[in-house]
Amino acid sequence: MLRKSLFISALALAGSAMAQEGWYQVRVSVPDQQTLTRLTNSSLDTMDCVPHLGSADVAIGPGELSKLLAGRFQFTYVRPLEDPRNWEERHKSGSSIQVDDYRLHYFDADQILAFFENLRAQYPILVTRKPIGTTVNGEQMWAYRIGRPLQQGSLPINNIVIEGLIHAREWITGASIMHIGKMCVDGLTSPQPQAFMQNQAVWIVPMANPDGYRYTWTTYRLWRKNRKNNGGGIYGVDLNRNYSTGWGQNGGSSTNPDSETYRGTAPFSEPEAVAVQGLVNSVGRVGGFIDYHSYAQLILWPWSYTTTRPPDLAMFQNVAPQLETAMSSTGTNYDQGQCARILYIASGTSNDWVYDIYRKPAFGIELRDTGQFGFELPENQIFGTQDEVWLGFKKFLTIVGP
Ligand SMILES: [Zn+2]
Numbered sequence: 001m002l003r004k005s006l007f008i009s010a011l012a013l014a015g016s017a018m019a020q021e022g023w024y025q026v027r028v029s030v031p032d033q034q035t036l037t038r039l040t041n042s043s044l045d046t047m048d049c050v051p052h053l054g055s056a057d058v059a060i061g062p063g064e065l066s067k068l069l070a071g072r073f074q075f076t077y078v079r080p081l082e083d084p085r086n087w088e089e090r091h092k093s094g095s096s097i098q099v100d101d102y103r104l105h106y107f108d109a110d111q112i113l114a115f116f117e118n119l120r121a122q123y124p125i126l127v128t129r130k131p132i133g134t135t136v137n138g139e140q141m142w143a144y145r146i147g148r149p150l151q152q153g154s155l156p157i158n159n160i161v162i163e164g165l166i167h168a169r170e171w172i173t174g175a176s177i178m179h180i181g182k183m184c185v186d187g188l189t190s191p192q193p194q195a196f197m198q199n200q201a202v203w204i205v206p207m208a209n210p211d212g213y214r215y216t217w218t219t220y221r222l223w224r225k226n227r228k229n230n231g232g233g234i235y236g237v238d239l240n241r242n243y244s245t246g247w248g249q250n251g252g253s254s255t256n257p258d259s260e261t262y263r264g265t266a267p268f269s270e271p272e273a274v275a276v277q278g279l280v281n282s283v284g285r286v287g288g289f290i291d292y293h294s295y296a297q298l299i300l301w302p303w304s305y306t307t308t309r310p311p312d313l314a315m316f317q318n319v320a321p322q323l324e325t326a327m328s329s330t331g332t333n334y335d336q337g338q339c340a341r342i343l344y345i346a347s348g349t350s351n352d353w354v355y356d357i358y359r360k361p362a363f364g365i366e367l368r369d370t371g372q373f374g375f376e377l378p379e380n381q382i383f384g385t386q387d388e389v390w391l392g393f394k395k396f397l398t399i400v401g402p
Contacts, residue, residue: 021062023081025374028056029074036344037251042071043258045222047374049167049293049366050300051261052344057371059084059222082376084221102178103383106171108217112206115178116144119185125149126188130282133275136228137211141275146184147201155199158287158402161280162393163205166239166272166291166350168212168223169375172367172385173292177206179386180393196397203283208291208350209239209272222375226272228264230257237264240291240364241346242273243353246305252340252347263348273350280354288400289354289362290393295374296343296366297334299323299392302355304339304364305347312359319361319399327392330384332368334392339364361400365392 030036030053039058040051044067047057059081060068068075088108101107102115120127126146133141143161150157164177184202187194207213211227225236234257241253244267248255253263268274280286301316303309310316320336327334339346355362368377368385377385 023059023061023083025078025081026058026060026068026075027078028058028068029076030054030056033251035073038071039073040261041254041256041259042067043256044068044071046260047222049170049296050304050339050343050346057374078371082221085219087219087221088217102175102182103386105379106175106382107178109207109210109214112174112178113142116142116181116204116206119146119181120144123185123189126185130279132205132279133271135209135211135272136226136270139210139214141208141210141272142206143279144181144204144206145201146181146188146204147197148188155402156285158200158285158400159203159283160200160288160290160397160400161203161205161276161283161286161354162290162292163208163276163350164292165206165210165213166208167293168209168216168225169221170292170294170367171216171375172294172377172382174206174213175382176292176367176386176389177204179390180204181206183390183394196394196401199402200287200397201283202397203279205276205279208276211272212236224260225262226270228270230262232257234258237262237270239270239273240293240350241348242268242270243277243348243350244268245349245352245356246303246347249305249347250345252305252345261346267348276350277353280358286354286358286360287402288360288396289351289358290396291350291364292367292389293364294367294377295369295371297332297368297370298342298366299327299334299336300339300343300351300364300366301336302338302352302362304349304352305345307338307340307345309338310355312355315361319396320363322395322399323363323365323392326395327365327388329391330388332384332388334388361396363396365389 164173247267351362
């Protein structure tokens with residue numbers, strides 16, 4: 001109540017043209033497509049991974065209340081936000097994090113890479129890595145392959161590609177994909193044969209947006225896009241709007257370089273998207289693809305760029321409910337559906353592109369939560385999220401398996 005009244009006085013301050021201070025999450029009413037378009041094309045920091053009709057949560061920093069008021073948006077207060085700037089500075093812990101702590105703590109970029117390097121050092125035959133490209137800021141990007149090596153004369157291995165952290169602030173996706181890596185290795189090394197890794201290889205891109213992820217630790221916790229310099233002091237392309245399938249169509253992305261859903265100057269203009277594209281095209285027989293996001297607890301399938309049904313509608317209507325059941329089995333409720341129909345149109349997404357080219361099960365999965373904590377999911381929820389992600393992914397492996 002106290003916080004609410006403070007916020008009301010902040011509103012009053014803004015109304016009297018004085019600077020509003022502090023950071024807040026507010027819920028903007030989105031009754032129609034016109035409002036949604038205005039919001040997604042604005043420079044406001046929308047906090048939903050895929051903005052949609054109904055309502056959208058927005059993070060506002062000092063002085064930004066005036067943008068909402070000037071845009072004549074209707075909104076209500078949700079909660080105060082911790083200042084997302086210089087997050088790392090304020091959260092530095094004295095002790096160094098151990099590899100096993102990935103179930104209890106968020107890992108920064110170097111720790112995530114160290115985690116996979118540690119797996120590779122332990123199992124150099126089963127875990128290998130491949131350089132897939134270089135980011136805008138010049139960082140090497142990696143994919144890790146987990147699976148038995150190809151043997152001469154053997155059947156072609158089925159390849160599953162998954163990626164995390166394409167949206168930098170969706171930290172739980174990085175934690176979850178580390179757990180998938182660990183469990184796949186366990187499946188291969190367990191004394192009892194684990195059917196889900198039979199004749200399959202899992203390719204993991206732990207950080208699909210390393211520049212953005214580093215930026216969320218050092219500078220701004222709620223950063224989403226990559227770190228492309230768009231000129232005029234404006235940065236970032238939404239990598240999940242930069243793929244070629246449906247690029248720029250149906251209002252599912254923005255031409256405003258300052259928007260959270262800025263699509264870039266051309267399909268595959270961004271090296272990070274090109275890197276994942278090249279990986280998928282290089283693995284051999286593609287069996288499936290998952291791009292992890294947060295937050296909404298939704299299993300999304302193509303198309304995202306149009307409400308038209310995908311050619312393999314029956315397949316998606318068969319697979320997605322099975323993933324939903326597996327991910328919901330420990331008590332967290334997930335739902336499923338075609339992205340453009342149950343959320344809103346998002347054009348130029350990675351899973352639309354993989355499905356377009358390979359016609360295999362390709363999903364975008366939104367992890368916890370449904371808005372209470374949003375991107376800043378508390379560390380005590382990492383463990384449980386990892387468990388439900390693994391149950392879903394294991395089910396996926398058995399469904400798409402050869
Ligand atoms: Zn996302």
